[in-house]
Amino acid sequence: MDFEPYRGELVAFCYRMLGSVHDAEDLVQETLLRAWKARDRYDPARASVRTWLYRIATNACLTALEGRERRPLPSGLGAPSDDPGTPLAPALDVPWLEPFPDARFDVAARADLRLAWVAAVQLLPARQRAVLVLREVLAFTAAEVAEQLGTTVAAVNSALQRARATVARAGGAGEVREPDDIEARSVIERYMRAFEAADVPALVRLLAEDAVLEMPPVPLWYQGSGDYGRFMERVFRMRGTGWAVRQLTANGQPALAAYAPEPGGGHRLHTLQVFTVAAGRVTHNVVFADPRIFDAFGLPRQLAGEEFGPER
Template identity: 50%
Template sequence: MSLLAKEDNDFSALAEPYRRELLAHCYRMAGSLHDAEDLVQETLLRAWKSYDRFEGKSSLRTWLHRIATNTCLSALEGRQRRPLPTGLGAPSSDPTGELEQRGEVPWLEPLPDWVDDESDPSVIAGHRESVRLAFVAALQHLSPRQRAVLLLRDVLQWKSAEVAEAIGTTTVAVNSLLQRARAQLDAVRPSADDRLEEPESSETQDLLGRYIAAFESYDIDRLVELFTAEAIWEMPPFTGWYQGAHNIVTLIHQQCPAELPGDMRMIPLTANGQPAAAMYMRQGEVHVPFQLHVLDVQGGRVSHVVAFLDDSLFPKFGLPSAL
């Protein structure tokens, strides 16, 4: 089918294969799954309206990403960045202290994982690295325009001239924005040695199974042996973050509403290219959505957990409303 066909059905059929990568791109820009879904819808609407002017000088994929980038830039103008608690600048918290909740903060959100069975392993690895929670959190330290330039250049591998044309600036300006963005990102993102283990590896799956079993059996003390010594735990919308296996276990003992084995149930999954688990808490005769845990696994142990207390995320991950 020609890319220049102008029928609506042709456009839908041609654009649909790019929906998921457009979602990932908008998610990296916005740091929000909910916002990214809206931005993709707006992107496709804009593309459909202007499809009769698409001349095929670039690929349809490039054209759609250009529209998506500008849609994101317009939407993000004047908006707050989306942090995690560790990005607020405060020191680690006392696990025995009071929890402070800030629901008005637009917190970073996780992204459901997707990998095509036929994808090349290097493509899968590249996709996962580009949506890793720590990387997306680091992007939030950049201005939207810096984010756009860095993602188009370093993730999508566009040339500076292509980026300049896409966002309406000069190649010199693009190179300047990219240099500043890389410098800022290097100051906050994980180091090159900070590689995560693949979520589907047998070692990671075994660790995730033991992690889930510790919660479901309410053997919280067993978690100490699963965390690294300097592990971090954070749980937006609470502002505190906690470092060290023993501090994390103390926090869970102090604050977790569960009291008995079976009060918590968990479903294993993947998010942001990382092992994850959806936690359900007993409420009467059923278990209801409570937290969504996204784990960093390094050297056979858990080095970081972000436990999102946002039950509106559960349907986005295809999870049941109750167990």
Template identity: 50%
Template sequence: MSDVATGTSIESHLEPYRSELTGYCYRMLGSAFEAEDAVQDTFVRAWRNFERFEGRSALRTWLYRIATNVCLTMLTSAQRRVRPMDLGPAGSGDATHAGEPRPDEIWVGPVPDSRVLPEGSDPAEVIAGRESVRLAFVAALQHLPPRQRSVLILREVLAWSAQEVADLLGTTVASVNSALQRARATLAAADTTTDVYRPLDEEQKALLARYVKAFEAYDLTALTTLLHEDATLSMPPLPLWMRGHGDILTWMGGTGCGCRGSRLVPVVASGLPAFGQYRPSLCGSGHDPWALIVLEISGGRIAGVNNFLDTARLFPLFGLPGRLE
């Protein structure tokens, strides 16, 4: 058995890598739930083969090799994950129906920062980590072939050398550099310019406070002042999405007016400010879960409002209460 396992349990050596591996798998797969499954599979494989791990490479490198193979296997038969904006043109705020829900397997979903950013990280590392788990960035990654995706994440996000990536993937440095060049070209064509969340930034704090106040009061006029003119609103797993003040506010004042009287509970999702939204309960008391709202900010205004409606799975993942009394 490797010396690294002497005197302590195998699990104690694996567990410190859980959050960074979850972040890696989330970027690869676009789903918090699939990422956690992939990491669990990685740990099971590592545990089973630990006696054959002879320390020829660092434990971290070995685990990333296993995790990469797990993700590449999962992606061989998976449909590419998307956002509603990838499926077709924007809809109308006058729509009376948002369409039939699409399967969870097609959507890029949010992840709690606490699951993908190691505790005690340097503040600069936290900001960099948030940059690379933003919804727009993770969605753009899904346009890359799986091995290109892995190369770009390892080289650009995790700062591995070309030689380290080549060794991990069993290929050449020239092949890695070629894949990275193609991946960069694809990402350059995607819009990934939304700001990273900085909880101590006074401008962002003020913007979010105004958003909560306007939303809970359902003051659509006040909300208008907070949105970019070409802001988007989406509601996975429903395919309908809208762009611009007019359609967003028409929807909120019409078909979406059931959100009037909602309460918001702040969380952080995919490096972005987010809120658990609770709508007034139909039974007459308290508030029931309705959506995880993830906001994208750009230039001091809200550029995207992403309402993830799968509260049965997302609220427990984010530690949000089952209802508000």
């Protein structure tokens, strides 16, 4: 019995539930091990292999979520800052939401991997999360989900309604723009060129008026193109000009890896930035600086000479 073809979609499922790709990979490994040990008890007359694996994975996720705090983004914890000079002190005690490395997993449904959607899902009680993802994303029937969760169809339908309402209120049901959308790609390519040149006015021209910039594990965030631009001026004053970037995707969204110039030459990985683009403008940029996230994306820590530049 070969379970490997299901690994990618199971990782995506557990990521939506947990908000961490590291935790998701661990739980999928546990799921596949449990399935292998129980393979003699699997009854194909009752459920497909896929449905059976999702039942095991769902139970593993629900157990893992017991007593855990939700994984937020800074914008989910308080009001925006209006001081671009605020000290950048990381809050390492917060279990921050992590991005999803698209290139590592073969996952068909990307829209419901969006950071805003996953962040909104983290507001739900664990069983509502499971119902929402299993029904809305993975298209299991209410009867199948009821069996997976050991409950009734009526309870599943009620939980789904409540989950939908919570996610909508949290802004997780917004417009989806794929990273290969022509308009979105053009915006990000211009953003990359401006970023490499440390050209703040050019960056600001690409922003929506109410654009959001946040940077976990630092717990502050900014809203508005003015404060966004002033913060970027600070970054370039501190780190200099002559940056290098590599283009990629995360959570089904356009993203870039930013490399800061080194005094002795070459470039060192600084951040992973995940964008939301709408109506020809950047509306949201989530900037990650956790080295564990860099490793999850397989990003080199340093670039030298001709290695740098966007991968298009």
